Amino acid sequence: MRREALRVLAAEDVGPYRLVRLERGGLDPGVPGQFFMLEAPGRVLSRPMSLCFAPRRELAFLIDPVGPGSRALASAACGERIHVLGPLGNGYRLDVARPLLVGGGIGIAPLPYLSQRLGGPPAVLGFRSEWHAEAAVLLPDADIVVEPTYVTEAIPPGFDVLACGPEPMLRAVARLAPGAQLAWEAPMACGFGACYGCVVEVGGQLRRLCVEGPVLRAEVVVEAAA
Amino acid sequence: MTILNASGCLDALTAPEVARSLDAFVTKTVTPLVRVGNAPVRIAETDHGMLNSIGLANPGIDRFLAEHLPRLAELGVPIWVSVGGFSAADYADLCARLGERPEIAVLELNVSCPNVAEPAESAAEIVRAARAETSKPLYAKLSPAVPDVGAVASAAAGAGADGLTLVNTIRGLVLDERTLRPVLSTAAGGYSGPALRPIALAAVLAAYRASGLPIVGVGGVETGRHALEFIVCGASAVALGTVLFTDPGAPERVRAELAAEAAALGLANPLDARGIALTGGLDSLPRLTKYVN
Numbered sequence: 001m002r003r004e005a006l007r008v009l010a011a012e013d014v015g016p017y018r019l020v021r022l023e024r025g026g027l028d029p030g031v032p033g034q035f036f037m038l039e040a041p042g043r044v045l046s047r048p049m050s051l052c053f054a055p056r057r058e059l060a061f062l063i064d065p066v067g068p069g070s071r072a073l074a075s076a077a078c079g080e081r082i083h084v085l086g087p088l089g090n091g092y093r094l095d096v097a098r099p100l101l102v103g104g105g106i107g108i109a110p111l112p113y114l115s116q117r118l119g120g121p122p123a124v125l126g127f128r129s130e131w132h133a134e135a136a137v138l139l140p141d142a143d144i145v146v147e148p149t150y151v152t153e154a155i156p157p158g159f160d161v162l163a164c165g166p167e168p169m170l171r172a173v174a175r176l177a178p179g180a181q182l183a184w185e186a187p188m189a190c191g192f193g194a195c196y197g198c199v200v201e202v203g204g205q206l207r208r209l210c211v212e213g214p215v216l217r218a219e220v221v222v223e224a225a226a
Numbered sequence: 227m228t229i230l231n232a233s234g235c236l237d238a239l240t241a242p243e244v245a246r247s248l249d250a251f252v253t254k255t256v257t258p259l260v261r262v263g264n265a266p267v268r269i270a271e272t273d274h275g276m277l278n279s280i281g282l283a284n285p286g287i288d289r290f291l292a293e294h295l296p297r298l299a300e301l302g303v304p305i306w307v308s309v310g311g312f313s314a315a316d317y318a319d320l321c322a323r324l325g326e327r328p329e330i331a332v333l334e335l336n337v338s339c340p341n342v343a344e345p346a347e348s349a350a351e352i353v354r355a356a357r358a359e360t361s362k363p364l365y366a367k368l369s370p371a372v373p374d375v376g377a378v379a380s381a382a383a384g385a386g387a388d389g390l391t392l393v394n395t396i397r398g399l400v401l402d403e404r405t406l407r408p409v410l411s412t413a414a415g416g417y418s419g420p421a422l423r424p425i426a427l428a429a430v431l432a433a434y435r436a437s438g439l440p441i442v443g444v445g446g447v448e449t450g451r452h453a454l455e456f457i458v459c460g461a462s463a464v465a466l467g468t469v470l471f472t473d474p475g476a477p478e479r480v481r482a483e484l485a486a487e488a489a490a491l492g493l494a495n496p497l498d499a500r501g502i503a504l505t506g507g508l509d510s511l512p513r514l515t516k517y518v519n
Contacts, residue, residue, distance in 0.1 A: 001241065001474055039472065044419050045271045046472045067403070069271065085474070189269050189276060190471035193240030196254075196280045197269030206262055206283070211240050 104165025434460020450483025
C-alpha cells in the first residue's frame with residue numbers, strides 16, 4: 001500500500017463534474033476499475049475515487065461535487081498537495097472477447113482509462129440531463145442516452161459488458177448480461193478492509209466492497225436477487 | 227512506548243504490513259456466535275469525526291479460534307483479542323477458551339460498544355467473571371459516557387483488571403444534508419476521531435487518578451503530540467483508530483513524532499511524562515524545573 005502527497009496540476013469542469021489532474025509521483029495507476037483514496041482537504045476521511053485517465057506522469061479523477069468531501073476535492077487549488085493512497089481493490093478483468101462499456105452518470109469515471117486499456121471498444125452512456133451528458137466528451141465515440149431513456153435500453157446483445165453506475169442500473173445490467181463485470185460504489189472510510197463500512201449486500205451476503213470489489217461479477221449479484 | 231490499533235480499526239489479514247508496524251495488534255471484537263453486523267449505511271463523516279455502526283461483525287469464537295487466530299499468529303506481532311458478549315457469562319466463556327491459547331498476549335473486554343445491546347451486568351461484574359476464568363492479562367475497555375469514569379475504573383481494578391483501555395466511541399447521529407434523514411441505517415452510531423480527543427483525555431485522567439492501572443489511551447490520536455497528551459493524562463500506551471483509515475503509515479509516523487516531542491522536552495522516555503497533568507504539567511518534571519529556574 002503506497003500513499004503519497006501529490007500536487008494538483010489542473011482542474012476543469014466537465015458538465016456538472018470536475019476533472020482533477022494530479023501528478024503521478026511514485027504511484028502505480030493500477031488496473032482500470034481499481035480505486036484510490038483521495039484526501040479531502042479539511043475533512044476527516046478520504047474519499048474513494050476510481051482513476052479516470054492515466055496520462056503520462058499524471059493521475060486524473062472525475063469528481064461529482066455532491067457532498068462536503070467531494071466538494072473539497074473539486075475545489076482543490078492548483079499546486080495544493082493531496083495525499084493519495086492506492087491503487088486499491090480489484091479492477092476489471094481485461095481478457096474479454098467483445099467488450100462493451102456501459103456507464104451511468106458519474107459512473108462514467110473509470111471508463112476512459114478502461115477504454116484506453118482495451119483499445120477503444122464501443123460504449124453506451126446514460127445521463128439524467130443534457131448537462132450531465134456533457135461528460136460524454138471524455139469518451140468521444142460513445143452512444144449517449146438521456147432520461148427518460150435508460151442506458152439498459154441501449155445495450156446491444158452479444159457483448160462482454162463492463163459497467164459502472166448507480167446501484168439500480170448495475171442490478172438491471174446484471175439481469176440483462178449475467179456475464180457482466182460491474183463496478184460498485186459505497187461509502188468507504190479506509191479502502192483496505194479495516195473499517196467494515198463499505199459492505200454491500202450481494203450474493204446474499206454483506207461483502208466488503210474494498211477487498212472483494214469494487215468490480216463484481218454479475219452472476220454474484222443476480223444470485224442475490226434470486 | 228507501546229502503540230496499538232484500536233479494536234475494529236484494522237484488519238491484520240487484509241493489511242498485514244500495517245499490523246506489523248504496531249507494537250501489538252488488537253482484533254476486531256469476537257463474540258460467542260457469528261455476527262453479520264448492521265445493514266449499510268454503516269459509516270458517516272462529520273465535520274470533526276466519523277460515526278460507525280458496524281454492529282460487531284465477526285466470525286464468532288469457533289471460526290476465530292480455528293481459522294483467524296492461527297493466521298494472526300503468523301504476523302509475528304503480539305495479539306490482543308477484543309472480547310464481546312451480551313452477559314457476564316458470555317465474557318467468562320469466551321475468556322476461558324481464549325485464555326488457553328498461547329498465541330494471545332492480552333484479552334481486552336469490550337464492555338462499552340455503543341452499537342449493540344448492553345449486558346445487564348456492570349463492567350466490574352464482567353471483569354470479575356472473566357478474571358475467574360483466565361490468568362491472561364485482562365484490559366477493560368470503558369466508555370466515557372458514564373457519570374463517573376473514575377468510579378468505573380476503580381471498580382474494574384478491584385474486580386481484577388490488569389489494565390484499562392479508554393475510551394470507546396460515544397453515541398452520535400448525523401443527518402444527510404439533502405434529505406435530513408439519519409445517514410446511518412441504525413440512526414445513531416459510535417462517534418470517533420478528533421472530536422473525541424478532549425473527552426478521552428478527561429476519561430484517561432480520571433481513570434489514572436482512580437485506578438493507577440496501565441492505561442491504553444484511545445480517541446482521536448493523530449500525531450505524536452496527541453500521544454504525548456494522552457501520556458501526560460496518565461496513559462501508558464496509545465491506540466490509533468480513525469487515523470488509520472486515512473493514514474495506514476500512522477503508527478510509524480506517530481512513533482517518530484512522539485520521540486521528537488519527548489526529545490524536545492529533554493525526556494529520555496516519553497513515559498517519564500506520565501500523569502504530569504495531575505501534578506502541574508512540565509513544571510513537575512525535575513530536569514525542566516531546574517532548567518527554568
